[in-house]
Amino acid sequence: MKDKIEQALKHSKADYTEIRLEEREATQVAFRGKDLETTSASIDQGGIVRCLSRKHGWGVTTFNNLDDLLSKVDQAYQCALVAQSEEPIELAEANPVQDHVTVKLERDFRDISMAEKKALAEKHNQIMRGYSEKIIDTRSMYADSFSRIILATSEGSYLEVERPSVAVVNIAIAREGDNVQTAYKTKAGPFGFEFVQDEEKIAKEAARRAVELLSAQSVKGGQYTVVANPELAGVFIHEAFGHMSESDFIYENPKAREMMVPGRRFGSEILNVYDDGTIPGLRGSQRYDDEGTPAQRVELIKDGILVGRMHSRETAAKMGEKATGNARAINYRHPPIVRMTNTAIAAGSTSFEDMIKDIKLGIYACDAYGGNTALENFSFSSGYAYMIRDGKIAEMVKDVILAGNLFSTMMNIDAIGDDFEWIYSAGGCGKGNQSPLPVAFGSPHIRIQKVVIGGE
Secondary structure, three states, X not given: OHHHHHHHHHHOOOOEEEEEEEEEEEEEEEEEOOEEEEEEEEEEEEEEEEEEEOOOEEEEEEEOOOOOHHHHHHHHHHXXXXXXXOOOOOOOOOOOOEEEEOOOOOOOHHHOOHHHHHHHHHHHHHHHHHHOOOEEEEEEEEEEEEEEEEEEEOOOOEEEEEEEEEEEEEEEEEEEOOXXXXXXXXXXEOOOHHHOOOOHHHHHHHHXXXXXXXXXXXXXXXXXXXEEOHHHHHHHHHHHHHHHXXXXXXXXXXXXXXXXXXXXXXXXXXOOXXXXXXXXXXXXXXXXXXXXXXXXXXXXXXXXXXXXOEOOHHHHHHOOOOOOOOEEOOOOOOOOEEOOOEEEEOOOOEOHHHHHOOOOEEEEEEOOOOEEEEOOEEEEEOOEEEEEEOOEEEEEEEOOEEEEEHHHHHHOEEEEEOOOEEEOOOOOEEEOOEEEXXXXXXXXOEEEEEEEEEOO
């Protein structure tokens, strides 16, 4: 195959040509209520060719038949010739890389029988269903995938990469009269079967939380001091700030260019934010992105000041900066675009006890159950929350919706915890019709003043 790829690259008439081939094996088992909903095993294979005509633009061809790569390159080039870019397209300089990235799994899920995978999902489901008579519905899912990717470019890069993923997802729905509450708990990572095989506690936690929410009162709307747990803080920094730091968004949006100016203060000196695709064992980690640029740590906010942003080779050239290893695609059906990897708020020095001890009336908001952003404005629903009264965690509350302006909210972060953690959750990031892309986010607890909370 390598010879065919190199021959196709030499055949291309484009200014730049990129070939990415992928083979993906996947299995899934899912229960809904008492019923087995899904058992599936699949193998997906295909490829994408991207050709660049600097004068005209990009041409893309995707395919499932890996034969006759020469014709696929010709098709992509012909598409590039009829593209209509408003300005010539350049790519930031990149050193050609050649590498073979393999993984070793402790218990390779490809060697695990479907019966054992089914038994795992069924056990999680039974734990949730048996937790309480108030649990009226459940969903428990096990999923794994193993991808082999070849990436080759006309500049001399040639990579062979393996990417595994394993996940469990548990959702519990509880009801008492007309009161219906939902809770979920997931775990996912680039590991083998061992990563999820003894994790029954997350099924119990999902069920327990759904039942507890039945007795929680709705929060009274108003302005509060909020302490966010690591998962909610991580989701916040990913959704509200991380996407704003993706340079294709910045370049294409005049208002974003005005807001995301390097040197602008975003918070106090305690605030540091970064994206890092090099950390072993995280869902967003990768030795190279899908253009062949080595992964790296990108400092986004340093001591409260905006200092960086994430780039593909194209956006880096447009903005006179360096590629950062953030060009990613969910599979061979899509070209890479600027995406986060593992995005985080760095640890601070405040203990959780010190963070809450002076709060007379506040909210401890935990996890995230959904949200949306529109430029600098955001709203997030926490999965569950507690009131803080006189420096102590008090009763559970529900329907806690955090809303506000990104810039003022980040300026109001006045304490950052010393208890940083990465969140190993399933799901993924969505952008540009490419979802779900594996990412990770992390944070310690953070305290935010003057947060508007929607509720009763």
